[in-house]
Amino acid sequence: MDTDTRIGSGDGRFPETRHSAIAAARSGTPADRAVAHESIVAAYWKPVYKYIRIKWKSSNEDAKDLTQGFFLRALEKDFFDGYRPEKGTFRTYLRVCLDAFLANERQASQRLKRGGGTILLPLDFTTAEGELQQIEIAQDDSPDRFFAREWTRSIFENALLALREECAAQGKQIHYDLFERYDLAASDARATYASLAAEFGLSSVTVNNYLASVRRGFRRIVIRILRELTSSEEEFRSEARALLGAEL
């Protein structure tokens, strides 16, 4: 049963601060498209790799080749040109393309002909494989849910990398360290504000303020990445809800 309030057409007033990589991948100049493609790969390669490993039950080596193959094919064949924002989110479209690609590959068994085994994109599969060993996979995880969660993880990881760089550049290392100790710690190992204050030689109020400021930065970066990865206001809203609102 649909229990969510539906509000017709989007009428967003948030400033669009960043150009959409999705729009550029579909219609920009070749140089724009290459940059856009890079952004898409950065956000999606890990979810794609993990999805192939877990949901298509491929071996480590096969999954590496297929991930490379998928993104290269997307670039060569302009897969992303076919995306129509009015029909759904880019994330869903990409997963549908991926499923079709994998089904094709499996059927034709042409993986080796494509020159399998050669690393073409600089992707850190060792880390991704290591992460896979730690993933808690629920029995009832649908492909959609699995892909969405890994996509969230990938976006947050990218946002955290950007946040760390930003904090370092602005001389806010202590802010980031606090954030890492508090917000990136496992819930059972999370320190209290008071203990962090004692450890860092700050007052609890300052810890609170520093954390709020880093969280604000993190939120800003997540929104920026989401803007890049969506092509319309409506898609942005829907993905923001999926990223931040739905249950994991």
Added chain:
Amino acid sequence: MNKVVYGLLLGAVLGAFDGMTAWFTPAVRDQMMGIVIGSTFKGLVVGVCSGYFARKVNSLPLGILFGLVMGLFFAYLVAAMPDPSGKHYYFEIMLPGSIVGAIVGFATQRFQPATQRVAH
């Protein structure tokens, strides 16, 4: 009309009706007048008691129980008086009498005096 007057009237009417059913028993048909008067009086007393009880206690089950006990008690008093042949009709008088009492008890509990009805 208050609950006591209502109980009195209803008890009297139902008592009279109960008495009149004696007509179906040919053996006592010649004593109809006495039976109807006695039964009416019994119903009237039970009605007054039930009405008074309903004024004090607001409970349907208790009202029915009270009417039943009163009906049974007064019917016993009537049944305890032998007919000219010296025969006692305990069952024939007490059983219906108790149910009539229960009906009066029920009705007095349900009855809402006019002022209360407006307030409600």
Added chain:
Amino acid sequence: MEWLSNNVLKHLREVSEMPDLPGVRYRLGEVLGRGGMGVVYRAHDLELQRDVALKVLAIGDTDSERMQREAQVLARIEHPGIVPVHDVGTLEDGRVFYTMKLVRGSRLDEYCRQPHPVPDLLRLFQRICEPIAFAHSQGIVHRDLKPANIMVGQFGEVLVLDWGVARVLSEPEPDGEVIGTQNYMSPEQSAGLNTDIDARSDVYAMGCILQGLVQKPAKPLRSIARKATAPERDRRYSSTVELADDIGRYLDGLPVSAHPESILDRARRLLSNNRTLVALILAYLMMRILLFWFART
């Protein structure tokens, strides 16, 4: 960087949309719920030393005007069944927030998961109709009535929430935009005919709620729900007051306007309303018949 476990991921999602509260008088607590438009947190008012509910736009939502409007609409309709707004403001990150009374209780859909006697549910339904009727009298149509937007307090009191998409009848609104929740939306809402929306649109939603409230409704109740959810507005109850009155008549064992009674229906209703009396009269008659039968034999 360390790998983000599901737990950390969940925590990050929560902190990403947490409102920044420095500069305002509230200290943030846990998430109480998420609506179509925003997230509701428990917050502590540091000045008045009391807990309040703080609603803030969800991070992906951009419609701060709608949120502000909700606060204004709520401020216009003061009723015990409508949560009062305490404060409206803007957070440092630009998101609009407002605080309201913290409601303790459970949502109607959660409340209904426990078994409740039908008359109790119907009386509850009548109480839900009251604040809605009041809002209608102020020219405001809720437009998104559903069990998730109704809270039942510890003592059976009801509160109608989420007035974010309410239609202020005095303000013109163009057709086209579809607002509401599927399964509770009147046909005029589904068709985006916003100029056609009036109290009867809420009557429709209340009819849908009634259908969900009572699992196996009696015939008159079914007729009441059917009348409330009639596709044509003119065939519905003209107000929630009329709807509540019909429910009241059903509860009192009286005929309801939505259900023309046959003689059989009427007899059945009278019988079921006077079960004790009928049982006593039958007991009397049985007794009499048995006594005559014994006397003859």
